[in-house]
Amino acid sequence: MAYKPLHLTLVTPEKKLLTDVEVDEVFVPGYRGELNILPGHAPLMTTLSTGLLRYRLKGQSDLKTVVVSWGYAEVNPKGVLILAETAERAEDIDQERALAAWKLATERIDSGELDPETVAKYRRKLERADIRRSIAKGSQTTH
Amino acid sequence: MPSLKDIRNRIDSTKNTQQITKAMKMVSAAKLRRAQQNVVNMRPYAQGLMTVIADVATTQAVDHPLLRRSSEVDERRKKVLLVVITSDRGLCGAFNTNVSKFTERYLRDNASKSEKIDMLMVGRRGADYFRRRGKVAVETILNLAKDISYPLASKISHRVVEMYNAGEYEEVRIIYNEFVSAIQQTVVCETLLPIDVEKSATLNKGTDGFPAELIYEPSPTEIIDALIWKHFDIQMYRCLSESVAAEHGARMTSMENATKNAGEMIRTLTLTYNKARQAAITTELIEITSGAEALKA
Numbered sequence: 001m002a003y004k005p006l007h008l009t010l011v012t013p014e015k016k017l018l019t020d021v022e023v024d025e026v027f028v029p030g031y032r033g034e035l036n037i038l039p040g041h042a043p044l045m046t047t048l049s050t051g052l053l054r055y056r057l058k059g060q061s062d063l064k065t066v067v068v069s070w071g072y073a074e075v076n077p078k079g080v081l082i083l084a085e086t087a088e089r090a091e092d093i094d095q096e097r098a099l100a101a102w103k104l105a106t107e108r109i110d111s112g113e114l115d116p117e118t119v120a121k122y123r124r125k126l127e128r129a130d131i132r133r134s135i136a137k138g139s140q141t142t143h
Numbered sequence: 144m145p146s147l148k149d150i151r152n153r154i155d156s157t158k159n160t161q162q163i164t165k166a167m168k169m170v171s172a173a174k175l176r177r178a179q180q181n182v183v184n185m186r187p188y189a190q191g192l193m194t195v196i197a198d199v200a201t202t203q204a205v206d207h208p209l210l211r212r213s214s215e216v217d218e219r220r221k222k223v224l225l226v227v228i229t230s231d232r233g234l235c236g237a238f239n240t241n242v243s244k245f246t247e248r249y250l251r252d253n254a255s256k257s258e259k260i261d262m263l264m265v266g267r268r269g270a271d272y273f274r275r276r277g278k279v280a281v282e283t284i285l286n287l288a289k290d291i292s293y294p295l296a297s298k299i300s301h302r303v304v305e306m307y308n309a310g311e312y313e314e315v316r317i318i319y320n321e322f323v324s325a326i327q328q329t330v331v332c333e334t335l336l337p338i339d340v341e342k343s344a345t346l347n348k349g350t351d352g353f354p355a356e357l358i359y360e361p362s363p364t365e366i367i368d369a370l371i372w373k374h375f376d377i378q379m380y381r382c383l384s385e386s387v388a389a390e391h392g393a394r395m396t397s398m399e400n401a402t403k404n405a406g407e408m409i410r411t412l413t414l415t416y417n418k419a420r421q422a423a424i425t426t427e428l429i430e431i432t433s434g435a436e437a438l439k440a
Contacts, residue, residue, distance in 0.1 A: 011191055013293075013377065015184045031360045045199070046360040047369050072370060074195060083191050085373070 003040035007079030008055055010066065012087045017066070026080050027054040027063075028073045037075055044075040048084060050127050065090040069128050086128075093132050102129035147423070150416040154409055161405035167234065168398035171391045175325060178388035182322055182381070189381045192374045193338075196367060200340040203363040208308065209371050210340050223260045224281070224312040225249070226303065226335070228319035228382060229269030230390045231287050236397035238320060238328065238390055239268035245330040246318055250278075261312070265299065265383070287383075296380035304375060307336050319382045320389035326396050328389035335378060338371070 008026055010018040026037045029051025035044075050069040057064065071084035105126035109119055145153075200210055227246050229239045246269070250260060262280040264270040270283045284299060303315055315336040320328040359366060 011188045013185050013188045013380070014181075016187055042358055044358040044360070045195075045366060047366055070373075072195065072366065081191065083188060083195075 003038075004077075005058055006037065006039050006041075008082070009079065010053070010068075010082045010084065010087060012084050017087050017089075020079070021055075022058040023055045023080075024058055024060075025056050027052070028080070028082070029053060029068065030073065035073075037080055041075050043077070045072065047072045048082070050124070050131060052131065053082065053084075053087070067093065067128075067131055069124070088132070095133065098129050098132035101125060102133060105129060145419075147416065147419055150412060150419065154412045154416065157405050157408050157412065161402055161409070164398045164401040164405060168395055168402060171395040171398060175388065175391035175395055178384065178391050179322070179325070182384050182388045185377075185381055185384060189374075189377050192370060192377060196338070196370050196374055197340040199363050199367055199370075202357075203359075205364050205367045207364075207367055207371060209304070209336060209375070210338050210367075222312045222314075223253075223258050224303065224306065224315045225260055225262045226299075226315065226317040227262055227264050227266075227269050227280075228317070228386045229264070229266035229272075230386070231267045231285065233268060234397065235390055235394035236400075238393035239266075239272070241328070241330050242318060242320060243269055243272040245332070246273075247276075249318070249332065263299075263303070266386075293376070293380055296383050297376045299383075300376050300379035303336070303379075304372075317382055319386045320393075322385045322388040322392065325392045328393055333382075335375070338374070 005022045006024070006026065007020045008018055008023045009020055010016070024039070028035045028037060028046070029049050030046040031049065032046075034051070035046070037044075048068055048071045051067075053066045053068045054063045055066075056062070067086075067088045067090070068082070068084040069086045071082060073083075074081045105122045108114060108122045109126065114122070196210075199205065200207070225246065227242060229242050233239065246262070253260060262273065262278070264273065264280040264283040266287060267285050270280060270285065273280060282302070287295065306312055307315055314334065316332055317335050318330065318332045321331045323329055
């Protein structure tokens with residue numbers, strides 16, 4: 001192994017989800033689409049979009065999934081540092097809540113009586129709910 | 144000398160008060176634990192965000208209206224907005240008084256400089272204090288919910304940035320109670336805007352230098368712009384959270400003291416009560432025996 005292993009740290013305002021966990025690879029929902037970060041990646045900084053953060057723990061074959069929304073990721077020689085506004089593990093997602101949030105957001109946007117700023121807020125909510133729903137479905141069928 | 148009944152009434156009412164203070168202490172202790180968790184968990188995030196902004200801004204020489212380098216301090220600064228955070232409710236010891244006194248002293252000390260200071264009050268206690276003294280805040284934010292929320296912090300910070308961007312103020316400072324431990328709070332004054340990048344960037348230069356050659360997606364300027372808004376919201380939220388945690392801590396300690404004092408008071412009152420009762424019994428006995436003696440004779 002020519003490269004030092006990657007250390008992944010994931011921080012949200014609520015808590016530190018991961019601290020210096022050794023990983024083999026990380027998938028990050030970057031500004032321009034998904035990024036696959038492997039050990040020895042060049043230093044990089046990007047903002048995150050709402051999406052799935054996936055990582056493979058050292059020596060393991062399955063990917064762990066976390067839903068993140070907004071934040072940034074920094075890749076430096078030591079590892080990957082991710083600051084996300086929200087982060088939920090796939091197994092923690094409550095599908096009913098996600099569905100309720102999705103319904104509410106859709107309703108609000110469709111009602112058409114909101115100012116642009118609020119619509120933008122609900123669009124973000126909708127996006128998050130969408131991803132949460134898809135992930136919850138996925139984990140039911142494939143695992 | 145108060146009558147037996149008076150003393151008994153006082154004991155009863157003190158007991159009631161003690162029960163209330165005890166309950167308040169318990170509630171504060173529970174809330175404190177949550178608030179403390181909140182503060183501790185947020186610190187790494189807030190710090191990480193600040194560090195990255197500072198690092199990117201210094202290495203990439205990004206200019207942003209909300210950023211400033213400490214080397215180019217403008218001496219002519221005049222209009223300052225002071226954000227003062229207190230609580231809505233009292234009964235928490237010197238918590239609010241400390242902030243109010245600090246602010247008052249701050250205003251006095253800076254009155255000589257040609258700074259024009261306006262205040263934005265968060266919390267009813269501080270607002271009342273200054274209203275009584277005839278100093279009106281430009282804006283007051285009351286009715287902080289039971290727990291301060293991120294949307295609230297975001298609302299306040301947006302308002303502040305709005306005023307800042309409109310050129311109404313050249314600097315924004317914040318005064319709040321920093322949570323040190325459950326029994327200790329310190330009043331601190333921090334400069335919120337403009338954000339001093341150099342000070343924060345040098346803080347962590349010792350450990351590992353920030354790589355100057357980074358791939359940026361999108362451009363550094365856009366990253367900074369996106370992050371800085373978040374950062375400001377987070378800072379405001381952090382200050383509010385610190386203040387809330389400190390408030391619960393202060394309330395817990397002062398209620399604990401109150402409970403203790405009430406206990407002490409009950410003890411002395413009971414003593415007086417018993418003494419008075421004994422005295423009454425003695426008097427009665429003397430009366431009876433002397434009556435009997437008189438009959439015998």
